[in-house]
Amino acid sequence: MASLEVSGVTVSYGGNRVLDGVDLTAGPGRITGLIGPNGAGKSTLFDVVSGLRRPAAGRVSLDGRDVTRLGPARRARHGLARTFQRLELFGRLSVRDNLLVAAELGPDRRHAARAVTALLDRLGLEHLADSPAGALSTGAARLVEVGRALAVRPRLLLLDEPAAGQDGPETERFAALLRSVAADGTAVVLVEHDTGLVMDVCDEVHVLDLGKVIAAGTPAQVSRDAAVLAAYLGDA
Numbered sequence: 001m002a003s004l005e006v007s008g009v010t011v012s013y014g015g016n017r018v019l020d021g022v023d024l025t026a027g028p029g030r031i032t033g034l035i036g037p038n039g040a041g042k043s044t045l046f047d048v049v050s051g052l053r054r055p056a057a058g059r060v061s062l063d064g065r066d067v068t069r070l071g072p073a074r075r076a077r078h079g080l081a082r083t084f085q086r087l088e089l090f091g092r093l094s095v096r097d098n099l100l101v102a103a104e105l106g107p108d109r110r111h112a113a114r115a116v117t118a119l120l121d122r123l124g125l126e127h128l129a130d131s132p133a134g135a136l137s138t139g140a141a142r143l144v145e146v147g148r149a150l151a152v153r154p155r156l157l158l159l160d161e162p163a164a165g166q167d168g169p170e171t172e173r174f175a176a177l178l179r180s181v182a183a184d185g186t187a188v189v190l191v192e193h194d195t196g197l198v199m200d201v202c203d204e205v206h207v208l209d210l211g212k213v214i215a216a217g218t219p220a221q222v223s224r225d226a227a228v229l230a231a232y233l234g235d236a
């Protein structure tokens with residue numbers, strides 16, 4: 001069963017239709033990429049999936065259950081976690097405490113401190129554990145944001161441009177982290193402008209342009225697709 005099933009999702013801002021009958025599925029243990037030019041509707045689709053925006057039409061299911069009418073908190077309890085393009089860390093708290101706040105909400109709350117130590121190791125952030133989050137480079141801060149989402153042990157993880165601001169070696173380590181998260185059985189949906197990373201780690205890629213899915217398939221299939229080359233890669 002798909003972890004996430006989006007069907008026929010339509011959203012308008014004023015008279016402007018920004019999502020138009022969008023379908024997307026993401027399965028457990030798989031990394032599903034969602035790419036497209038600026039303004040294509042990727043973040044809006046994440047808002048619909050996470051319950052921050054109610055679609056005018058369409059349906060969202062998590063593990064086969066229709067959650068279209070549920071709010072963000074109920075969806076989070078159903079195993080969904082996401083990161084945002086704009087960083088939302090507590091700048092004065094240490095990296096460890098930022099992770100702890102999240103871990104205390106998740107299934108590991110009784111052993112939150114231990115879970116955070118393991119998470120710091122997994123993220124490669126032990127050396128920054130006691131630094132205030134506000135002092136981090138953008139790349140490291142994004143990793144903490146991903147760590148906060150992982151701290152609740154999600155079954156579905158939505159990542160909105162997690163690699164923005166990372167340097168080459170950071171992106172390589174991040175690719176390995178994504179693979180290990182998927183290997184644990186989590187369904188990962190990745191919105192990312194770094195097409196090299198997307199093509200490297202994703203099992204499947206959906207391409208959104210002007211609110212419509214114009215292609216979906218393996219990275220090799222979509223990177224050969226004429227409509228994708230015209231709409232997206234030509235734009236990059």
Ligand SMILES: Nc1ncnc2c1ncn2[C@@H]1O[C@H](COP(=O)(O)OP(=O)(O)OP(=O)(O)O)[C@@H](O)[C@H]1O
Nearest residue numbers: 013014018036037038039040041042043044045085
């Ligand atoms: N709150 C809003 N009110 C009105 N229009 C909005 C709002 N949020 C987004 N839009 C518009 O909706 C469209 C889709 O925006 P969205 O942020 O979902 O695209 P995106 O694919 O995530 O873009 P980017 O890659 O630049 O982050 C854009 O035309 C944007 O200007």
